Amino acid sequence: MHSIHRFIHDLTPDQLPRNVIEQAERCLLDLTGVAVAGHRTRLSRILETFVTDQYPGDIPMLFSDRRASLCGSALFGAMLIDSLDAHDGQVLTKGHVGVAILPALLAAAHARSLNGQALLTSLVIGYEIATRAGIALHRTASDYHTSGAWNGIGVAAMLARLYQLSDEQTEEALGTAEFYGPRSQMMRCIDHPTMVKDGSGWGALAGVSAVLLARAGFTGAPAVTLNSESVSDIWQDLGQRWYILEQYFKAYPVCRWAQPAVEAVRSMRQTPGFSPEQVESIHVYSFHEATRLHKVLPATTEEAQYSLPFSVASALIDDAVLPEAVAETPEGLGHPLRRHLSQRVQMHETDHYNSRFPAERWAHARVVMKNGQEWISEPSIALGNPENPLSTDELIEKYRVLTDGLLEDKTRQQIQSLCMGAWELDSAQVQTLIEWLASPVRT
Known part of the structure; x- marks a missing residue:
């Protein structure tokens, strides 16, 4: 001592x-x-x-x-x-x-x-x-x-x-x-x-x-x-x-474990012609702890901050997760498209990402559109890490x-x-x- x-x-x-x-x-x-x-x-x-x-x-x-x-x-x-x-x-x-x-x-x-x-x-x-x-x-x-x-x-x-x-x-x-x-x-x-x-x-x-x-x-x-x-x-x-x-x-004001998935879907949202309204399903592949953020339709700001599906849905709509998205308002938790997309998220745990946690947190996403087209992201980490500041x-x-x-x-x-x-x-x-x-x- x-x-x-x-x-x-x-x-x-x-x-x-x-x-x-x-x-x-x-x-x-x-x-x-x-x-x-x-x-x-x-x-x-x-x-x-x-x-x-x-x-x-x-x-x-x-x-x-x-x-x-x-x-x-x-x-x-x-x-x-x-x-x-x-x-x-x-x-x-x-x-x-x-x-x-x-x-x-x-x-x-x-x-x-x-x-x-x-x-x-x-x-x-x-x-x-x-x-x-x-x-x-x-x-x-x-x-x-x-x-x-x-x-x-x-x-x-x-x-x-x-x-x-x-x-x-x-x-x-x-x-x-x-x-x-x-x-x-x-x-x-x-x-x-x-x-x-x-x-x-x-x-x-x-x-x-x-x-x-x-x-x-x-x-x-x-x-x-x-x-x-x-x-x-x-x-x-x-x-x-x-x-x-x-x-x-x-x-963003959500659990850090959800943020690699947020970055993964944000990268796809930037693609010309991508429309959140045309999304059929969203598959997120990440580590075990991230998949525990499983609340789909949060009723409170606390539930929203610990919800990977809601965070991903908000990122697809706003290109980010803004403070308003986790507010207990019709524009935040009650937003119809946020709620719709949250229910389209499916989470998958992978051994590869598990082995890198907690020192590294990774995710990638696969988005399927209503016309059958698929978009697959690169593996992503959260913004703001020392290596990604x-x-x-x-x-x-x-x-x-x-x-x-x-x-x-x-x-x-x-x-x-x-x-x-x-x-x-x-x-x-x-x-x-x-x-x-x-x-x-x-x-």
Whole structure:
């Protein structure tokens, strides 16, 4: 644990490579856009009321005119981002880091004197610790747990640094965060999509609570994902391999496992003469986990975000999966052609794609038209992987799409400018950014 403690407490801004800094700024902007769009969901409205009732305080909440405690603000922010499945992730963890890290960091940074370098260095620490904890958990536990089971460890590491915990307190905080992290079963959420989502809100809550408890003298069980000899190799390259550079960014607000299939059908839609109205059947060939996204006619936005058939149908209509497609509206879930095409999707599991998961996620599609003509795609991966990245301009455009109509143009521009230049901000400007991030969305 000694080297982990030193990384948490002694990492300095000048030790961060330039590409790591730029990636941290990109993560900051991308998560912010998802948080704004999350306010479209019913889940966010339920959590906003719950948190302000049960966790009252004076900490700003993301894009809300209400306030909560440190724990409440972190819980709300993570649930808000998680409510719209468009946030960054990492293939080896099969889950998400930033969704818990950013809200906890912003809540803890409120009224603290952090400049941009301190803010982003803390963010990077959260990504590096949480990603390794996620990889370690998959190696040491037989069940597939949600992201909240391990991303709270990154939250605890980040806040242990901000609150200047001792090494002993830090170890207790990390152990408590791991022990109380929600080891909820991810495939239950896949098979039965509801508002429980990926557990990240409770991961954020566990991480923040663990630090506050450790500071008060609370002791926690040793963190297996950090201490076990069986995972020691995962931690040996701290400060050398930067996992934040291996995050993917989502082009669409649906489960990552569905997105290779989305790209496969999008490639066919570009063919001259292709008409969605003339589609007779859609055959998708992918890995096992993707075929578990089996909901055909989603009735809620949660079901839509975990539906491969609905995602593919939306891509055939819109050439993408836009936030409106997963909204509980006649134009979204109730769109007649979306529903018709969703029922034309047949999913097929292949051993070849199974063998490449989780490090790689692939799919291809075969579309049969009413006249008997067939279209077959090339094998496809999702947009936004490190090997198939979204450019900074594309991420900015995604941010603009997600925030369109929800924030004033001046607010959107100010947030974009401050996020993409966060490294150069002084402490007063960081507080200005935090204030902008509490701008209430339009109802």
